[in-house]
Amino acid sequence: MLLVDALRDPSSTxxxxxxxxxxxxxxxxxxxxxxxxxxxxxxLPVPTAVSEILEEARVNAEYQRRSALWEADCARRALVxxxxxxxxxxxxxxxxxxxxxxxxxxxxxxxxxxxRADLPKVEAALLAAxxxxxKDDAYDDAYYRDHMHELPPLIHKERDRMIDxxxxxxxxxxxxxPDATTMLADAVALEDGLYVFSHADRAIHxxxxxxxxxxxxxGLRNLWDIHCxxxxxxxxxxxxxxxxxxxxxxxWPAVQRAARMAHRLxxxxxxxxxxxxxxxxxxxxxxLTARDAWGRGTRxxxxxxxxxxxHWLRMPPLMLAGHLWVKWRKRP
Amino acid sequence: xxxxxxxxxxxxxxxxxxxxxxxxxxxxxxxxxxxxxIADYSVRLEATSLIRRFIRPSVAINGDYILPDAAPLPxxxxxxxxxxxxxxxxxxxxxxxxxxxxxxxxxDGKALIMTGASGSGKSTLSAMLGCKGWRFMxxxxxxxxxxxxxxxxxxxxxxxxxxxxxxxxxxxxxxxFGPLLRDTPKGEIRHxxxxxxxxxxxxxxxxxxxxxxxxxxxxxxxxxxxPSEIFIRLTQASTNYVALGExxxxxxxxxxNTVPARAIDYxxxxxxxxxxxxxxxxxx
Numbered sequence: 001m002l003l004v005d006a007l008r009d010p011s012s013t014x015x016x017x018x019x020x021x022x023x024x025x026x027x028x029x030x031x032x033x034x035x036x037x038x039x040x041x042x043x044l045p046v047p048t049a050v051s052e053i054l055e056e057a058r059v060n061a062e063y064q065r066r067s068a069l070w071e072a073d074c075a076r077r078a079l080v081x082x083x084x085x086x087x088x089x090x091x092x093x094x095x096x097x098x099x100x101x102x103x104x105x106x107x108x109x110x111x112x113x114x115x116r117a118d119l120p121k122v123e124a125a126l127l128a129a130x131x132x133x134x135k136d137d138a139y140d141d142a143y144y145r146d147h148m149h150e151l152p153p154l155i156h157k158e159r160d161r162m163i164d165x166x167x168x169x170x171x172x173x174x175x176x177x178p179d180a181t182t183m184l185a186d187a188v189a190l191e192d193g194l195y196v197f198s199h200a201d202r203a204i205h206x207x208x209x210x211x212x213x214x215x216x217x218x219g220l221r222n223l224w225d226i227h228c229x230x231x232x233x234x235x236x237x238x239x240x241x242x243x244x245x246x247x248x249x250x251x252w253p254a255v256q257r258a259a260r261m262a263h264r265l266x267x268x269x270x271x272x273x274x275x276x277x278x279x280x281x282x283x284x285x286x287x288l289t290a291r292d293a294w295g296r297g298t299r300x301x302x303x304x305x306x307x308x309x310x311h312w313l314r315m316p317p318l319m320l321a322g323h324l325w326v327k328w329r330k331r332p
Numbered sequence: 333x334x335x336x337x338x339x340x341x342x343x344x345x346x347x348x349x350x351x352x353x354x355x356x357x358x359x360x361x362x363x364x365x366x367x368x369x370i371a372d373y374s375v376r377l378e379a380t381s382l383i384r385r386f387i388r389p390s391v392a393i394n395g396d397y398i399l400p401d402a403a404p405l406p407x408x409x410x411x412x413x414x415x416x417x418x419x420x421x422x423x424x425x426x427x428x429x430x431x432x433x434x435x436x437x438x439x440d441g442k443a444l445i446m447t448g449a450s451g452s453g454k455s456t457l458s459a460m461l462g463c464k465g466w467r468f469m470x471x472x473x474x475x476x477x478x479x480x481x482x483x484x485x486x487x488x489x490x491x492x493x494x495x496x497x498x499x500x501x502x503x504x505x506x507x508x509f510g511p512l513l514r515d516t517p518k519g520e521i522r523h524x525x526x527x528x529x530x531x532x533x534x535x536x537x538x539x540x541x542x543x544x545x546x547x548x549x550x551x552x553x554x555x556x557x558x559p560s561e562i563f564i565r566l567t568q569a570s571t572n573y574v575a576l577g578e579x580x581x582x583x584x585x586x587x588x589n590t591v592p593a594r595a596i597d598y599x600x601x602x603x604x605x606x607x608x609x610x611x612x613x614x615x616x
Contacts, residue, residue, distance in 0.1 A: 018369035022346060026374045029396040049344065049370040056427040063427075063575040294333060294348055294376060295396065 001289040003027040003037070007224065008266050010040045021050050023293035030295035031220045035061030035104035061104045068092045068107040071161050075110060076194050078129035082122060085195045087113040087187045089166065089205065093196040094225070097188075101228035106221065109153070109162040115184060116167035123151060123165065131156050131163060139326060147173045147315070169205050170213055173315040176250035178208070183249075199238065200245040203229045207258035208251055211284075215303070215310040219288045220265075226258050227266040239271050261285060333376070337367050341475065341486040341534050342428065344368035345418050349377040350385055354410035361411070361489055361510050361523055364531045373397070373425060375417035380404045393417045397424035409513050412521055415491060422473055422486075423571040429475035429484055430576060430583045433569045436474045436483050437466035442541035443483040444612065445474050445591075447569050453548040453604070456496035459524060460601050461608065463503045468530040469538070478579045481586050482537035490524040497522045499601060541615060543593040546604060550597035554607060557595050562588050 002024045005012045016024065028034040038057035046054065072092050079086050088096050091107035114122050131154040135141060144152040150166040168180035183205075187195040197205060206229060210222040235241075246255040260281060262268035265288070287306050290299040297303060311320055333348040334355040345368075349355050354377055375395040379385035389407035393399075395417050402420075405413045422431065434447035435458035444466070446454040455471040462468030469485040477484055489510070492500050497520060501509070510523035525531075545557065545565070566584055567573050573580045594611055598604040 022371045022374070025371075026396060047370060049368070049372070052428060053370075053372055056425070059427040060575060063577060066577065294374060296376070296394075 001027075001291070002293075003031060003033065003220065003291070004265050004289060006037060007033070007040055010044055013041065013044070013046065018047075019293070021047065025050070025053055026293065026295035027291045030291055030297075032106040032218060033221050033224065035064070035106055036221070036224060037104070039104035058104065061106070064105075064107045065095050065102065067161075068095055068110065071110045071159070071163075072096060072194060073192070074129075074156070074159070075112060075126070075163060076192060078131075079122060079125050082114075082118070082125060084115050084118050085184055085187055086122075087184065087195040087197060088190075089113055089197070090209070090225075093202070094228075096190055096194065097196045099228065100232050101225045103228075105225075109164055111164045111166060113166040113168070113180070113184065116180065119151060119165065119167055126154055126163065126165070130158060134162065139330070143323070147171060147319075169208050171314050173319060174212065174313055176208075176212060176254075178204075178249040178251060199229070199233050199235075200242045203233075203242060203258075204246050204249055204251055204255055207246075207255045211254040211257055212251065212313060213310070215307045216284070216287050223258070223262055223265060223288065227262045227268045230259060230262060230268050230270065239274075257281065257284070261288070265289075336362075337371060338362045339366040339368045340418075340488045341470070342484060343422060343426070343486065344370065344372045345421070346371035346374045347377065347414055347417070348374065349410070349414075350379045351377070351389065351407060351410070353407070354391075354414060357411050357510070358414055361525055364525065364528055365534075373418075373421035375414060375421060377410055377413050377417070393420070395421055397421050403517065405516070409516050409521075411510060411523060412491075412513055412516055412518075415489065415523070418488065419472060426475075427572055427575060429477055430580050430587075431570055431572050432474040432476065432566060433472070433571070434474040435471045436469035436485070437461045438469055438483075438485075438538040439466050439612070441538055443469060443538040444542045444544065444608065445483065445540055446544045446546055447474075447566070448545050448547065451548065452546050453496075453598075454546055455491065455493075456499065456601070457546060457604055457608075459490045459492065459496075459500055460503060460605065462490075462527055462530060463500075464605065467533060468526045476540075476583050476587060477537060478576070478583050480537070481540065481583060481590070483540050484537045485530075485534045487526045487530050487534050490526060492522045492524055494519045500524055540587060540591045542611060543587075543591050544608070544611070545593070545595040547595065547597045549599060551599065552603045552607065553597040554611065555595040555597075557593055559588050562593050 028037045034057040038054040089111035094102035134153045134155050141152050149168045149171050150164045154163050183201050186198045206225045246252040259270045263270045287302050292298050334352050336347045336355045336358045373396050378392045380390040380392045384390040390404045391413045392404045393402050393413050434445050435454040436443050436445045458471045470487050471490045473486045475484040508525040513521040596607045
């Protein structure tokens with residue numbers, strides 16, 4: 001796929017004609033990877049029209065980074081009296097920790113994690129600081145509180161920015177049970193008093209987000225995060241640490257598959273023993289690369305399968321039936 | 333997917349359509365514009381469902397940047413859908429200039445900028461002045477260069493609405509109007525192709541010389557506005573002021589500090605024209 005090739009080997013874009021460039025840019029925008037692509041192509045010769053588009057993407061990525069860090073600081077100030085750890089997750093965490101994964105990355109909502117027992121305190125502090133509920137539906141609200149790994153989304157009434165407050169990294173209804181307490185305990189402090197996960201837990205969370213939760217929408221960006229997180233860790237014991245942590249969290253299959261796919265698509269350097277062949281990886285890769293030259297999603301049947309799979313992973317069958325029944329009756 | 337490409341000022345668009353007709357209509361109206369190789373943005377006019385491709389066709393506006401809750405339009409209004417799609421790419425994507433929701437015309441190398449809420453008449457005034465000795469630079473977006481502060485033209489098709497359609501049919505040349513679109517979400521719409529010279533000069537910027545806030549429907553009057561109010565109104569009129577950070581702030585404050593501004597009220601096009609000419613002559 002054009003976009004994967006360009007990210008993996010930026011010099012491969014030298015062969016592109018005008019239509020090829022237009023397709024690459026449309027795909028990169030659709031996958032929210034245009035800022036990352038712009039960083040990867042920095043310093044390489046590209047047509048003038050393309051260099052202007054990439055410069056625009058760099059300006060925009062810088063804006064997203066600035067607003068994400070500002071939003072994190074707003075949350076920090078709202079929670080200044082809270083004594084527990086406030087852990088930044090995903091894009092904001094990568095930006096705050098200055099990681100390679102944050103270079104040019106699109107950053108949307110703010111994601112944080114706190115101890116489950118402290119959710120009421122944290123929720124009250126955020127509400128007092130101007131955040132309010134997005135959903136006013138009683139079923140959705142109760143569903144989040146009973147069965148999800150996060151509070152129902154909050155939005156700040158003045159800044160119009162969303163925050164997701166997590167207490168673990170997977171819905172409690174999913175089969176794997178990650179150990180959130182250890183993740184919090186091992187989180188690393190930043191200078192301003194906020195925290196980020198340890199190296200291994202960052203990679204585990206990213207792999208979980210990609211493969212154990214959700215339908216792989218925007219998965220190429222997620223996999224690029226994984227590529228960067230795995231590439232950036234050079235400590236000799238990183239891989240064994242990653243494997244034992246992932247096993248401890250019940251997430252070794254997801255981490256292993258994510259590493260294999262990053263290796264296959266982006267050429268990530270992973271241990272030779274991890275480079276095994278699995279016939280099902282092909283479906284994941286076909287789903288991740290289902291985009292055409294107009295940026296449209298392709299392979300609708302495969303998309304549907306992964307959509308069904310995402311619900312299957314998230315809840316036990318009986319619960320899923322009940323949930324779909326309620327959602328069907330409430331349809332507009 | 334049928335395809336059409338067009339260059340408008342500094343922006344290159346690729347428009348894809350599930351139907352042939354919108355592409356033909358666009359090609360006809362944009363016939364005097366250049367065709368780019370590489371597109372800055374892609375817009376897609378797609379059927380809302382397989383059935384709606386053939387029976388009572390319904391156009392969903394998609395593209396690089398989309399509004400998730402954008403309402404679909406009937407195929408007869410596909411030109412409007414394309415226009416909305418192109419505007420959306422600029423409003424959400426453009427980061428190369430400070431973008432103001434405003435219209436502009438040029439005379440003697442200097443630009444007059446008009447901004448205001450929809451219904452203020454800024455679009456119609458720019459179209460009218462474009463037929464009376466001024467060069468039309470754009471009726472929707474004004475692009476301010478981040479280094480020089482110059483106004484960069486974005487002379488897309490002029491989108492005339494309701495009563496301004498009749499007013500411009502009396503002023504502009506025949507053969508430069510698109511089809512009349514009835515019952516759109518904005519009432520009646522008819523597109524007008526800008527003057528040939530305005531299209532030919534679409535790469536030539538002009539230094540801003542006067543900023544006007546027109547209001548339609550009030551007795552003819554001219555008022556001064558405090559720079560602080562101008563600043564707030566222009567930040568609201570800009571879709572990328574915040575995203576541009578310091579560069580946006582510098583460009584906007586320089587604009588406000590160097591360009592004289594007035595609010596004008598008018599009830600008829602001729603009144604507005606007289607006020608504009610008077611204020612323009614007072615500059616020199």
